Structures are given as C-alpha cells and as structure tokens.
Amino acid sequence: MSKEEIDILKRALAREKASRKVAEEILELKSAELWEANQKLARAYSEVESLLSKTDSQLQGVFETIVDAYVVADINGHIIKMNEATVSLLGLKDVNDSCNLMELVQPSEYNNVYLAFNNIYKYGGSISDLLVNITTKDNRDIIVQINASVIYDNGVPIATQGIVRDITKDKEAEEYLIQSENRLSTLIRNLDSGVLLEDENRKIVLTNNKFCDLFGIPLQPDQLIGADCSNSAEESKNMFVDSKGFISRINEIVEKRELVVGDELKMVNGSILERDYIPVFSDSKYRGHLWSYRDVTLRRKYRHNIEAEREKYRSIIANMHLGLVELDKEERIIMVNQSYLNMSGYSEDELLGKVGKDILLAKADRDMVEERMYERKKGLTNAYEIRVKNKQGERRHWLVSGAPNYNFNGEIIGSIGIVYDITEIKELHLQKENLLLKLEKSNDELQEYAHIVSHDLKSPLRSIDALVQWIKEDNKDKLDDMSLSNIDHIEKTLEKMEQLISDVLEYSSVGSEDKEKTNVNLADLVDGLCQILYIPEHIKVNVVNPLPSVKGDKTKLQQLFQNLMSNAVKFIDKPEGKIEIDVKSERGFYQFSVSDNGIGIEKQYHDKIFKIFHALNKSKDSTGIGLSIVKKIVDLHEGKIWLESEPNKGTTFFFTLKK
Structure with missing residues (x-):
C-alpha cells in the first residue's frame, strides 16, 4: 500500500470518529428531552389520578345512576373510568379492561374524530351529537353518538368525559324511512290519478305530474309546493261545465271536512273527472286534506256503450x-x-x-x-x-x-x-217424404209406361217400313222417279221417328237406375270411345292433359263423353277437323272441356240447346235430345255444364265433376 493511500485511509477514519461523536452528543440530548417529556406525562397522569381520587365519590354516584354508556378518558383516548353500559356497548370484558377509544374508530372516521377532540382541548367547549362509525372489541360495526366535555385541572385539560349511545338501529330506521318517503314520492309523482295534498291553511304540501296535466298547469310539481290554493277554484272554474257549482262544491266539501268519494266533474273539453276528498286528522286535530282526481272519460264511454249494447241485446232477446x-x-x-x-x-x-x-x-x-x-x-x-x-x-x-x-x-x-219450434218443419218434412214416395212410384210407373209406349210405337213403324219395302220390291219396274223419291222420303222419316223414340226412352231412363258409384278411369273410357266411334280420317282427337279417375256411374259417364264427342264430329265442317279433350284440377272438383273447330253456335242459342227437342241443325241425325241427356248426367253427378262458342270458329263444352 502506498503512502498516499494510507493518508487517505487515515483521513476517512478521522471523519468517521467525528461523525460518531456528533451522533452520540445528539442522542444524549434527545434522551434528555424524552426523559423530561416522560416525567411531565407521569406528573400529568398522577394529577389525573389525584383528581379522580378526589372526585371518586361524586363520579361513583353518576356511574351508578346513568343508563347510557358513560366513560372518562385521558387526552390520548385511554379509558380511565367507565360503567357497565360502556362495557356492553364496546364489547369489553369488565370495567377494569384497558382500551384506547381511538383504536375503535374506523379508519375513514379517524381524522374527523381527532380534529373534533383536538379543537375542544385547544379552544374549550364540548362536543354534541358527534356521529362516529366504530368497530367494537367483539368485532361489531356500529354507529355511536358522542356528547363529551373536557376535564380541567387549574385550567389545564387533563381528560374528557362523555356519554356514548348506540344509534345504529335508529340510523337504519331513519334511512329506511327516507327510502320509503322517496319511494312514496316517486309513486305519487307517477300515479295515473292527479293528487293534491294541502295543509290546514290550504298550502300545497305535495302534488304530482298527473294533477298538473289534468288542469293544464305549466309547472313542475316541486314548483307548486307552498302555493296557496284558496283561490285556485276561482282560477280554474272556466274549465268546467258547471263553473259556479264547481266552486260551491269545493267550499262545501272543505267546510264539512268529511270523506267524499266519486264526485263527478264534467269539463268543457268533454272530459269527465272523478274526485275524492280525504280529510287528514292527527290526534283529532285537522291537519289538511288530500284531493284525488281521475280521468274516467273512457270508462264512462265504455259504460255507456255497454249499457247501449246490453239494451240492444235485451231487445233482441225479448223480440x-x-x-x-x-x-x-x-x-x-x-x-x-x-x-x-x-x-x-x-x-x-x-x-x-x-x-x-x-x-x-x-x-x-x-x-x-x-x-x-x-x-x-x-x-x-x-x-x-x-x-x-x-x-x-x-x-x-x-x-x-x-x-x-x-x-x-x-x-x-x-x-x-x-229453443226453436220445428213442428211445422217436421210436418213439411213428413209431407216431403210422402211426396217423394209418391214421386218414386210415379217415376217407376212412367218408366214402365215409356218402355211400353216405345215398344208399341216401334211395332207399327216396323210394319210400315216392311210394307213400304214390299211395295217397293213388287213395283220396282212400275214406279217412276217421283214415286221412288217419295218412298225414299218415307223410309228416312220412319228411320228418324224410330231414332226419336229411342232417344226419348234413353232420356227418360237417365237417373232411373240408382247404381252404386265406383271409381271410373276416364282416360281408359275416352280411349275406348275413340276405338268404337266413327271418326272420319280428316278429324283428329287429342287429349291435352291426362284424364283422372272420378267416382260415378261408368255407363252414364260413357254416355256423357260419347254424346259430346259424337256431337263434335257431326258438326265439324272444316277439311281438317280437330277435337280436344282437356281437364283442369280445381278445389273440390275437376273441370273438363271438349272443344271442336266446327260450325259453332250463336250466343242467343247457348241456353236453349240443353233443353229437350231443341236441335239447332235440322239434319236427319239430330233429334234435339243428345245435349239434354248430357246435362241430365252432369246434374246427377252434382256438376255444372256450359259452353263457349263462335259461329264458324268452333265450340267448347265445359262441365265439372266432383273429385
């Protein structure tokens, strides 16, 4: 290690010794101050104990008689003296249990409590109704009300004494009451009835939006509180049909102070109001009254309509x-x-x-x-x-x-x-049954007669025809052209007469047989007719859509299609003839059509051709019965028949059959 480094180290050690010496001096000074403060505190505590011992007999009397929690604490919050009520309130073990009141104060309340007590220590006075949230020793969160004052010794504050009350339930009740009042206020404001609460001096205490709407008041309900209602009737009287009666009735009700329910008021605009009056008494002393207004216009109209309907139906029932x-x-x-x-x-x-x-x-x-x-x-x-x-x-x-x-x-x-009296209908029904029986018997007799007549008529015709043939054969070399022409005319007339008799017999037979209806395949039926009917080569028959099966009498349905197809062939006068058979499905029935491009029929004859003996073309092949038979068969199958036609263009017959 060099000399310079050793010198630096020595200087550092010297500085450290100096710093340590200064610290020791400061510590000695602080210890002296702390000792002196501790001595002062001990003297103060001794003074408090001395004061308490001096007034112990007086305090003991207070502690024994007071019901609320009573406590004495030093200026730092340590309990010096307390009664049993305090022990119960704060969750302590007994009156000798040690506790610092500031430790029970919840953190959010600590600053307010400290400032409150600090102020009375500095400036004197007392604390009244201080509300504090505390947590007791047995972990209950409660709200307490504190009333406290300072204890002095020679003008120096040495302790505090006070009464502590548990107001948790009171606060809860107060909060519940406030919430209830708010809910009630909200409910009243939104009622569908107009509400007006007046005090004994007729000043508005409470009203709602509906009341303002009913009477056209352009203010909010809160703005009306405190307003004088003494002249309100005079101000709003013109809104009612009976303006004078409106005022006098209000004065009468208010003067009597008796319950009124369902008072009716008719307004100029056509509305009808229903009014209730409820006087308010407390300890038998009049405190004001409550008005309630309901718009019953629609209800009255409904009631009137119901009464009118009831009267109408009563009249109907009676008559x-x-x-x-x-x-x-x-x-x-x-x-x-x-x-x-x-x-x-x-x-x-x-x-x-x-x-x-x-x-x-x-x-x-x-x-x-x-x-x-x-x-x-x-x-x-x-x-x-x-x-x-x-x-x-x-x-x-x-x-x-x-x-x-x-x-x-x-x-x-x-x-x-x-109940409906059907006696006459029953009698008519019986008459109908008798008539049907007679008609059935008559039809049977008529049918039998028709067969007999047709046989009796055909016999002389055949005899005449035989005689004519004999005359013609016996005199074939003697008869001139005129005679032969007349004989030929006689033959044709006899032939037509026999055909007419056959057609009449066939017409009378349609509907006489009550055969059970079966499923008839119309496609096979029409195909068979095309094979047996004489259809010239220049006429083509075309089935447009496949024909269905229907329930009916096969023989009569064959007659139906045969007559319509033969009729079409008979009256086609074009070099290229065309017959079309078609069907269209409708709801509950089929609609058939048979059309041709023949001579056509003028419109004035459309309704006549279905009547018996109405033949428009007086040819030897037409007796005027064929289409009558067709209509009768369609009627028996509960259908309808009609036609569309134009002269020289053709004819279409339409008919329906049930599915």
Whole structure:
C-alpha cells in the first residue's frame, strides 16, 4: 500500500470518529428531552389520578345512576373510568379492561374524530351529537353518538368525559324511512290519478305530474309546493261545465271536512273527472286534506256503450223468434224470454223456479235430456230434438241448442238453452217424404209406361217400313222417279221417328237406375270411345292433359263423353277437323272441356240447346235430345255444364265433376 493511500485511509477514519461523536452528543440530548417529556406525562397522569381520587365519590354516584354508556378518558383516548353500559356497548370484558377509544374508530372516521377532540382541548367547549362509525372489541360495526366535555385541572385539560349511545338501529330506521318517503314520492309523482295534498291553511304540501296535466298547469310539481290554493277554484272554474257549482262544491266539501268519494266533474273539453276528498286528522286535530282526481272519460264511454249494447241485446232477446231459457245448477228456470213463453203457452210466473222438463217434456225423451244436461254440467255444448206438450196440450217438436253458463270465476253456474219450434218443419218434412214416395212410384210407373209406349210405337213403324219395302220390291219396274223419291222420303222419316223414340226412352231412363258409384278411369273410357266411334280420317282427337279417375256411374259417364264427342264430329265442317279433350284440377272438383273447330253456335242459342227437342241443325241425325241427356248426367253427378262458342270458329263444352 502506498503512502498516499494510507493518508487517505487515515483521513476517512478521522471523519468517521467525528461523525460518531456528533451522533452520540445528539442522542444524549434527545434522551434528555424524552426523559423530561416522560416525567411531565407521569406528573400529568398522577394529577389525573389525584383528581379522580378526589372526585371518586361524586363520579361513583353518576356511574351508578346513568343508563347510557358513560366513560372518562385521558387526552390520548385511554379509558380511565367507565360503567357497565360502556362495557356492553364496546364489547369489553369488565370495567377494569384497558382500551384506547381511538383504536375503535374506523379508519375513514379517524381524522374527523381527532380534529373534533383536538379543537375542544385547544379552544374549550364540548362536543354534541358527534356521529362516529366504530368497530367494537367483539368485532361489531356500529354507529355511536358522542356528547363529551373536557376535564380541567387549574385550567389545564387533563381528560374528557362523555356519554356514548348506540344509534345504529335508529340510523337504519331513519334511512329506511327516507327510502320509503322517496319511494312514496316517486309513486305519487307517477300515479295515473292527479293528487293534491294541502295543509290546514290550504298550502300545497305535495302534488304530482298527473294533477298538473289534468288542469293544464305549466309547472313542475316541486314548483307548486307552498302555493296557496284558496283561490285556485276561482282560477280554474272556466274549465268546467258547471263553473259556479264547481266552486260551491269545493267550499262545501272543505267546510264539512268529511270523506267524499266519486264526485263527478264534467269539463268543457268533454272530459269527465272523478274526485275524492280525504280529510287528514292527527290526534283529532285537522291537519289538511288530500284531493284525488281521475280521468274516467273512457270508462264512462265504455259504460255507456255497454249499457247501449246490453239494451240492444235485451231487445233482441225479448223480440227474437227463438226461445231463450236460463237454468241454474238444479235445472230450475231463472229466466225466459217472450218467445219461449209464446212457444210453451205458460206465463213467466208459472215457469220461474220450476224444473222445465217436469212441465213440458214428453216422457219418451226424458232420459235423453237428462244425459244432455249432465254433459252441459261437464262443460260441453250440445244440440238435440225433443218432443214437448205445451199448456194447451198440443204436441210440439223443439230443436234445443244448450251450453253451460259460467260466472266471472269460470265456474259453471247453470246452463242456457236456445229453443226453436220445428213442428211445422217436421210436418213439411213428413209431407216431403210422402211426396217423394209418391214421386218414386210415379217415376217407376212412367218408366214402365215409356218402355211400353216405345215398344208399341216401334211395332207399327216396323210394319210400315216392311210394307213400304214390299211395295217397293213388287213395283220396282212400275214406279217412276217421283214415286221412288217419295218412298225414299218415307223410309228416312220412319228411320228418324224410330231414332226419336229411342232417344226419348234413353232420356227418360237417365237417373232411373240408382247404381252404386265406383271409381271410373276416364282416360281408359275416352280411349275406348275413340276405338268404337266413327271418326272420319280428316278429324283428329287429342287429349291435352291426362284424364283422372272420378267416382260415378261408368255407363252414364260413357254416355256423357260419347254424346259430346259424337256431337263434335257431326258438326265439324272444316277439311281438317280437330277435337280436344282437356281437364283442369280445381278445389273440390275437376273441370273438363271438349272443344271442336266446327260450325259453332250463336250466343242467343247457348241456353236453349240443353233443353229437350231443341236441335239447332235440322239434319236427319239430330233429334234435339243428345245435349239434354248430357246435362241430365252432369246434374246427377252434382256438376255444372256450359259452353263457349263462335259461329264458324268452333265450340267448347265445359262441365265439372266432383273429385
């Protein structure tokens, strides 16, 4: 190590010794100050103990009689003396337990408490109603109220004494009350009724938005608090139809101070208000009153409409031709209308309270009616026919429609029945049945007669035809051209006459046979007709869309298509003939069409061609019965038939058949 380095080290050691010496001197000085402070503190504590010992008898009396927690503490917060109430409040073991009150103060409150006590130590005075959040020794968070004062010795503060109260529950109750008041205030502000609370001097204590809206007040409810309502009626009287009555009624109500409910007010704008008045008393002393206003305009209109509807239906029920009867759960009659009285022949007094089936019902229907009544008690509706005997002893037939009757709670309380007298209808039905039987018998006789007549008519025609043939053969070399022409005319006339007789027989036969309907494949049916009908080579038959199967009489359906197709072939006059058969599916039925490009039919004859013997073309092949047969077959299958046609362009026949 060099000399320079040794010198540096020596200087450093010298500085360290100097610093250590200074530190020791400072420490000696501080220790002296601390010792002196400690001595002062000991003297002060001794003085407090001396003072307490001097006043111990006086304090003991206070401690024994005071109910609240009473405590004495030094200026640093250490408890010197306390009573049992303090022990219980602070969660201590006993009155001798040691505790520093500042240690119980919650951190957020510490600064406020320190400043409060520091001020009274410096400037004197006392602490009143200081609220502090503390945590007790047994870990309970509570709120305490402190009232304290300083204890002096020769003008020097040496301790504090005070009363500590647990106000936790009081604060909770106060907070709950504030919240309740806030909720109540919010509720009142948003009520659908206008509210006005006045004190005994008619000053506004509380009101809400609805009140301001009803009376057109352009202010917020808070702005009206404290306003004098003595002249408010005079100011708003013109808003009401009876302005004078509005003022006098308010004065009368306020003067009497009696409860008023449902006071009605009609306003000029058409609104109707309903007003309640509630006087407020406390210890039998009048404290003000509460007004409540409700806009009942819609309710009154609804009530008026309901009354009008009720009156309307009451009038309908009273005058309708249907009998109306209402029964209770024991089937006793509790209401009938006039029509029911007219139908039964009894008066209202004779029926009310009675069991209707015991008075009117025929014995044969009693079991059935009891079963229907049982169903109604189970919530079912039903309709049935009964036989009754009215007061005059006449046997009548009634159609009854019954339903359960419910109250507002959905409970069955009886039943309601609507009665229709169908006696005349039943008689007409019987007459109809008799007529149908007679008609059926007549049709059978007519059918038989038609066969006999056709046979009897055809026999002489055949004889005439044979005679004409014999004359023609026997005199073929003797007859001139005129005679041969006349004979030929006779032959054609005989042939047409025989065809006419056959067509009449066929027309009368349509519908006479009641065959069971079967599924008929119309595609196969039409294809078969194309094979057996004579269709010239210049005429083409085209089925546009596949034909369906329908339920019907196959023979009659074949006649239907055969007549329409033959009719089309007969009246095509074009070098290239065309017949189209098509079908279109509709809801519940098929729509068929058979069209041609023939001579067409003028519109004025469209309704006539379906009538028997109406042939528009007087050719030898037409008897005027074919289309009549077609219509009759369509009618038997519950369909419709019509046509569209233009002369020289062609005709389309449309008809429908049920699916």
